[in-house]
Amino acid sequence: MSDRNFTVIENTFITIADGTRLAARMWMPENAENDPVPAVFEFLPYRKGDGTCARDESTYPEFAKAGIAGVRIDIRGSGESDGVIDGEYTELELANACELIAWIADQPWCNGSVGMMGISWGGFNCLQVAALNPPALKAVISIASTVDRYNDDIHYKNGCHLSAQLSWAGTMLAYQSRSPDPALVGDDWRAMWLHRLKEEPFFLEEWLQHQTRDDFWKHASICEDFDAVKIPSMVLAGWADGYRNTPMRAIEGMPDRAKALIGPWVHKYPHFAWPKPRADFTGEAIKWWNKWLRGDDNGMDDLPQMRAYILDGPKPAPHRDFDPGFWIAKDTWTQPETKTVYVNDGRLAFEAGDESAPAADIYLKSPLDTGTASGEYFTLKPDAEMAIDQRPDDAGSLVFETAPLEAEIDLLGRPVLRLDVECDADWSNLCARLVDVHPDGTATRVSFGVLNLAHRDLEANYNDPKPIPRGQKVTVTLVLDACGYRFKLGHRMRLALSTSYWPMILPAPFDAGLTVSPSSIAFDLPLLGAHEKIEVKEPDNPDPLPKYIEHKPGRTERSVQRNLTHNETRYRIYEDTGLHEHPDSRLSTRQVRSETWTINPLDPTSVKGEAAWTCDLERDDWSVRTDCHAELTCDRDNWYVSAWVIGYEGSEQVFEKTWEKTIPRNFM
Template sequence: MAERGFTTIENEWITLKDGTRFAARIWMPDGAEQDPVPAVFEFLPYRKRDGTSPRDESTYPVFAGAGIAGVRVDIRGSGESDGVIDGEYTERELADACELIAWIAAQPWSNGAVGMMGISWGGFNSLQVAALRPPALKAVISIASTVDRYNDDIHYKNGCHLSAQLSWAATMLGYQSRPPDPALVGERWKEMWIERLAGEPFLMEEWLSHQRRDDFWRHGSISEDFSSVEIPTLVIAGWADGYRNTPLMAVEGLGDKAKALIGPWVHKYPHFAWPKPRADFPAEAIAWWNKWLRGEDNGIDRLPQARAYILDAIRPALRRDSDPGFWVAKDSWSPPKMQCFYVEQFGRLTEGMPIPHAPEHPVYLRSPLDTGTASGEWFTLKPDAELAIDQRLDDAGSLTFQTALLAEDHDYLGRPVVTLALRCDAETANLCARLVDIHPDGTATRVSFGVLNLAHRNGNAAPAPMSKGERTTASLTLDACGYRFRKGHRIRLSLSTAYWPMVLPPPEDPGLTIDIASVGLGLPLLGTHELIDVKQPDDPDPLPKYIEHVPGSTKRHVLRDLSAGLTRYEIHEDTGLFEHPGTGLSTRQLREETWSIARDDPMSMSGISTWTCDMQRSGWFVRTVATSSIFCTAKDWIISASVIAYEGETEIFRKMFEEKRIARDLM
């Protein structure tokens, strides 16, 4: 079919019933008013004008060329849309999305069928809006998202407090402090900007007020009721990202309504993600939309239920541009059969089940509190030191068990499970388990990991303190993986009581006494599968090129003060200054973040994150500086934040969020 011409509508105002004006960028196929077309809707706080414009311009023109309109809308208080943001995935946000879908479906150029898609925030709200069943929404593509907001987002993980919660709160404070573009909103820009600066929340206050899996987190978690989603859903993720569990959880929960695709990628769209190989996302998405928004019988509904890239004995690297491996498909996904391992009397990881009623073999483990500096970031955007590096650094502070040299390849797909019995002399402690591939030269690759706040050992809704000194059995489900351990390699299980800075420490550091005779490891066998090819994009470099004024840079440092016993983890991220050639708008974001801890004092933990965001064009310059911090006592989390705004060299706004002490709830 010949590619269709299209027009890009740089800004379309959509006014909802409450009078709020939303800003949309629309890619409109030619002749749509005479021959109505389906539309794909994306709803984000990340600014269509500058924040997401590169990826939008790599995707929506391709959709429009296939006769599918693209409608990219900024949520309240973002970009050029009116109002002030009120949180993540709030009832108001989802209601706005439903009203916008109805608006799209009612346009003369629309055939009445709307799809919704997005990555991260847009992947989240796509699933959440689908659960509300707006009549015009017919299909969803959700990338790097979650069905469980408590356990598989950036805030908490099995009751453990993720440092990414501060990082993300700081990011949102910086992002939301930016003004609309005067070229679109006119003289109102400064009034809108001041309204945002004065009204934007410090989101971490709300997140920290919900340390258990309560109604706040159940809202928007479609795992609470998978049956609420009745439309076809394509769920995509990457093994190098924190959001790797969702595709398999979605097909287990949604059944035949869902298809899963998992590649080797970081937190990016599959047609420009790293590590390679990539996937031709635009082509697959067009087939998906044509089936469910046009009724075209193109076979996309007959795809295998789960497709995954099996990483083949990958190695840590300064930059992972490409990961070896192979694509597999499973026509029907079901929880996999587990291959079981136990720790025999000499500490070797051996295939089989732990011996029932074996004599207790206690080993005391108390990891240095800076164990975890090789973990990388939970939320990954680049295939560099954001990914886990060689695990020998962290294994030095861990209790490790490994197999003999493998006599054959071992292939796995799914979520590993660790079970063990332990004792603790405090009400709670953190336990981290890592599945590691030991190469013949000793290089250690993290394959999967999981963490557990032991007060949450029986669930996240109603945690219970440990009984001091009493033997307790715990089960820990690790993140999903698709991996081949090669012949001649070893499988290692690494246990630690710290995983900093990814996971913040509990108030006490008692260590754990682990009965190694009780340790069991279940690995999910790949099982019956078909080897397949997943088409790579024809265009190997689909992102548009903007005008570079200042190059970007990335740095990560771990500094250990051996005299003071203090470790600092420092992050520097500079996007560089780039100008959009069509709008003349130049933007730059700078992140400076530092975490600090003493190796033997959990109360010494601190984190400070600062975002500096610049926008400019000829004769106009604005800057915001947003800083967020977290400290702790044995009883409280202590958080604070500030935002300062400049027009040119003049400070025009300053807001200090009052320091808040929020009681620690068994964490």
């Protein structure tokens, strides 16, 4: 069938029931009003006109050529949409999404069937909306998302406070502070912008007031009731991203409705992600939509429940263009069989040690700056955002490793660690890492997990953390993140334990140590088991992202500096997108992000984070800029949060706002 012609509607306003106008960009197949088509809807706060335009232009034209309309809508307070955003995945956001789905289905060009799709925010809310069961929503594709907002997002992880929470609050402050485009909204742009600046929230204030898994986080976490999602859901992720657990959790919770695909990728769509190999996302998505939105008998309902790329011993590097490995499929996903490794005579071994002669306990207190090789929680580029060689972090850790392996071991699933510990404070953070040690000593992180030991009773204590009884050993279970990995012949497996993983997780308010009982360690490794080796088609176009006009080049840097005189470690991130002009809209944009974390390795209350953004928009003689700054510090009892935003029209300052709040620490 030949490609269908289509038109692009750069901006149209949809007025919802409360009178708010939401801005949409649409890709409309030719003659759709006479030959109605299904539609795919994406609902984001990331600005359709400049924030996501490149990826939208790599995807939605392909849908439109296949006779599927694309409808990309900005959440209120974003881009050209009216109003002010009220938070992440709020009842209002999800209700608006349901209303928009009904509006789309009711249009004369739509056949009444709507799909919802997205990555990250859009991957989250398409699953969340599916759980609300709007009648016209027939299927979803969710990429790099979560089913558990507390334990598997950028806020907290098993009770540990992720530094990404400040980073993301700064990012959202920057996104929401940007102006609408006057070319699309007309003379109202300035009033809309100033209203947005005046009323926009600083999300970190709300997030930090919910430090346990309370009703705030249970809202929109579909793991609370997987049965609420009744439609087919394709769930994708990448091993190089922080959201790698979701496909497995989705098919375990929705075995008759979900399909999983996990590749080697960072936090990007699979048809232009790194590390390669990539996947033909648009081709497969079109088949998915044709099956569930048109009723085509094309076999998409018979996809294997799990398809995954098994990494074959990649080395960490400053840039990972391609990761060696192979694709496998499992028609039915079941909990994997496990191989348990123990600590026997000081080494990891596949046989337990002599129970009558237990090994002596070992005291562990990592330097508080252990973790600078961890990379970002979610990664956008295959450089030092990914975990680098683990040897610097392992130097501050308690390490056990096997002898060189005498046979390959293939893993797919979530490793589980059990051990007995005693803490010399009310609690400590614990990080466990599974590491592949290459014959030359290079150390690749395969999987990791973190746990705030006050949250050690995973089901009972997420909303009721408890201190560790002093002078008593407690048994701790730590579930690490999912992995798909081959340990090669001659390589060694390493288990690295640390009480710090900074700056990825922020320290407890006291510099606590742990007494670890090596004889208690049992590390269950999920075996790949029976599988079929498959091919996953790569995209026909190896470089699908459009190229915009570059006026100033971009630059990215990540660095760690240790000031030995003042005993301070500084971790710095600098990213400049460069100044680029869209050739059609002629809008030029630039964002500069500077994020710095500092800590005295002997003082957990010295930790400080600063996230700063400068965002420029310009066209001809019109220009606006916002400078945003967010900061987080602490003492033993409190978190101290502050932020400010300044707006400029041309060179003139037209707005300034500050936030400042003290929030008590709650086992955090």
